[in-house]
Amino acid sequence: MAATPLTVIRGDGIGPDIVDAALTVLDAVGADFDRAFVDVGQAALDKGETDPMPQAAVDSIERTGLVLKGPVTTPVGQGYRSVNVAMRKQFDLYANVRPTLSLPGTRARYDDIDIITVRENKGGMYSGEGQVTSDDGQRAEALSVVTREQSERIIRFAFDMARDRGRQKVTLAHKANIMKSTSGLFLKVGREIAAEYDDIEYDEIIVDACAMKLVMAPEQFDVIVTTNLFGDIISDLCAGLIGGLGLAPGANIGQHCAMFEAVHGSAPDIAGQGIANPTSVILAAALMLDHLGDNERATRIRTAVRETIAAGDRTTPDLGGDGRTDTFAEAVVERLTA
Numbered sequence: 001m002a003a004t005p006l007t008v009i010r011g012d013g014i015g016p017d018i019v020d021a022a023l024t025v026l027d028a029v030g031a032d033f034d035r036a037f038v039d040v041g042q043a044a045l046d047k048g049e050t051d052p053m054p055q056a057a058v059d060s061i062e063r064t065g066l067v068l069k070g071p072v073t074t075p076v077g078q079g080y081r082s083v084n085v086a087m088r089k090q091f092d093l094y095a096n097v098r099p100t101l102s103l104p105g106t107r108a109r110y111d112d113i114d115i116i117t118v119r120e121n122k123g124g125m126y127s128g129e130g131q132v133t134s135d136d137g138q139r140a141e142a143l144s145v146v147t148r149e150q151s152e153r154i155i156r157f158a159f160d161m162a163r164d165r166g167r168q169k170v171t172l173a174h175k176a177n178i179m180k181s182t183s184g185l186f187l188k189v190g191r192e193i194a195a196e197y198d199d200i201e202y203d204e205i206i207v208d209a210c211a212m213k214l215v216m217a218p219e220q221f222d223v224i225v226t227t228n229l230f231g232d233i234i235s236d237l238c239a240g241l242i243g244g245l246g247l248a249p250g251a252n253i254g255q256h257c258a259m260f261e262a263v264h265g266s267a268p269d270i271a272g273q274g275i276a277n278p279t280s281v282i283l284a285a286a287l288m289l290d291h292l293g294d295n296e297r298a299t300r301i302r303t304a305v306r307e308t309i310a311a312g313d314r315t316t317p318d319l320g321g322d323g324r325t326d327t328f329a330e331a332v333v334e335r336l337t338a
């Protein structure tokens with residue numbers, strides 16, 4: 001069978017180290033990809049590009065429709081806008097999927113967390129639309145737009161995903177009591193769609209109560225579907241529950257393109273030291289295999305990562321070990337090839 005075309009963005013800071021670790025793991029499991037390496041953001045500018053999203057990267061992503069991505073630095077307060085946000089818009093990556101699972105050997109707050117956050121990735125308050133500050137600096141405004149079409153497709157995505165993965169329940173998190181138009185529309189559409197899926201339990205929760213209950217009793221959550229900004233916050237909260245962003249993979253899914261990534265940033269404070277934890281992007285690579293229908297290899301990777309961390313075998317300092325990015329990857333590879 002022909003190798004699957006894949007665009008690889010190694011990213012900035014710790015990105016190249018952890019993406020290389022994930023590629024080594026994919027090789028070890030025998031996943032056959034035809035890889036095209038491209039740069040975006042700071043890495044592209046450093047190589048003399050004038051655009052943080054160079055045409056060569058756009059062409060490669062359009063051609064392959066599949067991306068494995070390391071973290072990309074976004075300059076604060078000046079320079080270009082986030083290439084992460086730009087890519088979501090440009091390639092219509094409307095669904096952000098963030099699974100969080102407790103792993104033994106980590107600082108997970110509970111040992112039974114298994115929650116998938118499905119976040120609408122393009123609209124709402126997070127989209128950055130209509131941001132204006134008055135000339136005298138006394139008033140600022142931004143536009144939050146929620147549409148029926150956007151809501152329908154993300155909520156349907158969450159229910160379909162729940163059904164495909166044998167999950168029991170979808171919880172819709174909203175703030176329709178106060179944000180009656182935007183959150184109200186999302187909730188209304190959610191109720192309509194939930195009625196079509198009588199095999200999946202549905203409930204709804206106000207987002208602030210959701211945050212509290214996630215901290216106090218996370219076992220009651222299964223799949224959470226929500227709007228862009230709430231999803232941004234809730235999914236990081238879930239990552240905190242399992243011991244941090246370094247353990248949580250993410251997927252951005254559209255109809256013609258899917259991008260799998262580490263959800264943390266480029267960690268400039270430890271860049272170049274070779275000690276970054278590659279788990280997030282290795283698990284993102286497993287999610288990519290799931291997306292391609294190769295659950296067998298995906299499960300093997302997850303099992304090897306779980307066993308490596310549980311054994312404390314060459315784990316990185318953030319997990320309390322004295323291993324390095326490459327030695328941790330070696331430990332995972334040894335389990336895969338044993």
Ligand SMILES: NC(=O)c1ccc[n+]([C@@H]2O[C@H](COP(=O)([O-])OP(=O)(O)OC[C@H]3O[C@@H](n4cnc5c(N)ncnc54)[C@H](O)[C@@H]3O)[C@@H](O)[C@H]2O)c1
Nearest residue numbers: 071072073074246263264265266267268269270276277318
């Ligand atoms: N998806 C992305 O590309 C993405 C996501 C978030 C932030 N960023 C960008 O990354 C840059 C740095 O952001 P930040 O410092 O706020 O967040 P960060 O996630 O890079 O770092 C926060 C803390 O977590 C640690 N950390 C992160 N990943 C780790 C790993 N794999 N192993 C061990 N420790 C890890 C860092 O050392 C740091 O102490 C910014 O430019 C930001 O815009 C990119």
